[in-house]
Amino acid sequence: MLRLDLAQEPRLLGIEANTHQCLGEAQRMQWLGEVAELQESLRHITDKKKQAERLRAQAGHGEAGAEALS
Template sequence: MPHAPPRPGPGTPLLEIETNTRQRLGEAQRTQWLGEVASPQESLRHIADKKQRADQSVSPKTRWPTVRPAVP
């Protein structure tokens, strides 16, 4: 019998990448490094796309948790 894919959790590499990217974006915005804002924003768009594609291939019980932006 095949096993279900593991449920994404707090230690999932994609979620860690998303959290780190949000932190980088927040730092760039706080310090007004305007040239450094576009790259994390683009990365977050790709992460969201990847999560959406993954969600379409698994049951609702194994959906990705939502990562909220850090409050400065």
């Protein structure tokens, strides 16, 4: 089972920035299928960022553990 690793959060943020750039290009080029797929990717990235926030909060409260990736 895959686990969210907080040490990889900077990489996730880089992927998010790149996805936003690709989305802008896809919108300019009117690649509607690509736009939809990139928007879906951004929704998943947002979910992972929320998981990271929850993990940080758990760690701050002394709770060990990690959430499984969806």
